[in-house]
Amino acid sequence: MFRIKNKKGNKKYTILIILIVVVGLFGMGYIVLRKKTNLTFLESCIKDGGLFIEKIILKPFHLIEKKIGDSELNDLKEKANSYESISARNKELEKQIAELKKTLELNTILSERIYLNATAINRNMDYWYQNVTIDKGSYNGVESNMPVVVSEGLVGVTSEVSTFNSTVELLTSDNFLNKISVKIEVGEHYVYGLLTGYNAEKRTFEIEGISENTDIPIGSEVTTTGLGEEMPAGLIVGYVKNITKDNFELARLVEIESKVPFDSLSYVTILKRKDMEL
Amino acid sequence: MSFLIIILIVSFFLEGLFSLVVSSQSFFLPLFTVVALVSIFPYFNKYDSLFWKFCIVIGLCYDVIYTNTVFIHAFLFLVLGYFISFLYRMLFSKIWNYLWILVLAIIGYRMISFLLLVGMGYISFSISRLGYSIIFSICSNIIYGLFLYGVLVLLRKYKKIILHY
Structure with missing residues (x-):
């Protein structure tokens, strides 16, 4: 009788430990994947060492x-x-x-x-x-x-x-957290918006928050605005491929295609x- | 023992190099570290815990050098290590079974990593992407798996590479 109870207790503990490990792993993974922190000295050394070996192996291929x-x-x-x-x-x-x-x-x-x-x-x-x-x-x-x-x-x-x-x-x-401010060239002036995400199935980027009601021609060039500290202005992001409406039929959603391989x-x-x- | 480590290290670096040669949308996505783990397991001869330690170490290296996701691949490779040892206990190590185990290990690895990353909110849930990731990984890894199988059989003839008690 005592043994059975003990076994049940052990089982409970095992399930509890597994639950803690799984929750801990998800929590840690979330932090590791979302928060981009600087590499520690040890991580940096291991990474540089490993990639140095890879570079040496790559050298003859680059020469050829x-x-x-x-x-x-x-x-x-x-x-x-x-x-x-x-x-x-x-x-x-x-x-x-x-x-x-x-x-x-x-x-x-x-x-x-x-x-x-x-x-x-x-x-x-x-x-x-x-x-x-x-x-x-x-x-x-x-x-x-x-x-x-x-x-x-x-x-x-x-x-x-x-x-x-x-x-x-x-x-x-999918994890690209920085929303990039972009502008679409329409004739002599620009229409501003935010690059919000990438559709892997269509292989297109999406622009939301289009500022004006101007007609945007297909094939228009999309570049960065330079608003924000890091991203300079005038970098090509892609070309307009399609214009749709959002789920509420209110705002415009611009799909753009990048030529970057x-x-x-x-x-x-x-x-x-x-x-x-x- | 040293031959098994060399095979694991070579496969690890080969995976990095191969990623430069093939596109991520081709049928030749490399998973050579996983293939190497599947191939070397029978030579650990019931030293399962040592094999699992190998899985953790190579997973940690994978995290630091390739993906910057410390402990995620260490955990993934450990789970994969358990899965591989379970599969080998169910099926004997013969060439056809080896291929089955290889395919199941690739599918298992892709599914676990997909579910883990979806759970963490890193990627969005898409069955088609999971399907593509599995299909794209089968071809080149079976070829590499057969190559490693041949190498290990040859090595076994001339060197004592099986661990003994």
């Missing part, structure tokens, strides 16, 4: 790739690809300079950035994590929340930064603020 690829042709292709991105940024810069001339009070221009090129070491590990690890870290002046781009447009922002490597949280990530990123550019160099 370089030899096989016709560099001149690639350069031309890259230039042709970056033309759209550069022209959009130039437009933004011209506008900002004109405004600055008027005010004469600002010392630095918001879109002034330093380009830091980086190579992807691994990407989309474990399918669910939409991120890319790159070979530049705090040693190269990288900090968290710096915008990352390719010639086709905005890719994401840096999240965890170790000494020699950092992780880029892609715009396509999120599934096959190899080289990216980090945009560092110029004042960080001083």
Whole structure:
């Protein structure tokens, strides 16, 4: 009789412990996944060490790739690809300079950035994590929340930064917490909105909170506004693909398509603020 | 023993390298660390607790180096370790059973990680995405699993790689 009671008690304790472990794991996981904290020294050392070995293994493949690829042709292709991105940024810069001339009070221009090129070491590990690890870290002046781009447009922002490597949280990530202020070019003026999420099935981004009632033509260019501390103005996010209404048939929902190859990123550019160099 | 560790480490780094070569929407998504765990388990010869310790350590490495999610993969790989040892107890280690265990381990791993991340609010619930993640992972991992099976059978012929009491 006593044994039976004891067994029942043990069972209760086991269930209780399992429940505590599961709840604890979910709680901890929520904190780990949502709160982007800096890596500890030990984490940073292990991460850098592991990725250093991976870089060594990757080296011969990169050399072969370089030899096989016709560099001149690639350069031309890259230039042709970056033309759209550069022209959009130039437009933004011209506008900002004109405004600055008027005010004469600002010392630095918001879109002034330093380009830091980086190579992807691994990407989309474990399918669910939409991120890319790159070979530049705090040693190269990288900090968290710096915008990352390719010639086709905005890719994401840096999240965890170790000494020699950092992780880029892609715009396509379900966990991308920063709502980005964007503007849609409609003729001579802009329509403002917020980039709120990514639809993995349609492979499109969604813009909500459209400020005006202006007709938005399909194919219009969508760029960042530069409102907020980290994201500069004039970075291409995508092009308008479709315009729908929300569930209440009130607000407009703009679907945009990005030309960035999120599934096959190899080289990216980090945009560092110029004042960080001083 | 050292051969088993080498196989695990090589598979771990190979998974990182392979992720650069293939697109996340292709039929060749790598899960080489999981495949390596399935392949080396029979050679632990009832040293299950040692195998589970291996699972935790490699899970922690996966967390720190690849996903920045400390303890999540350590837990996931431990659960997977229990699942693999359970499957091997149910099925004997022959080539066909090995393939079944491999497929079941991949499906189990994907399902547990999906449910865990949905529960934590990291990803949104989508059965189609879970389905795609499983389908995309089967092909390349079976090929790699067969390769590892061959390597381990060859090694077994020339070296003592099975742990003994």
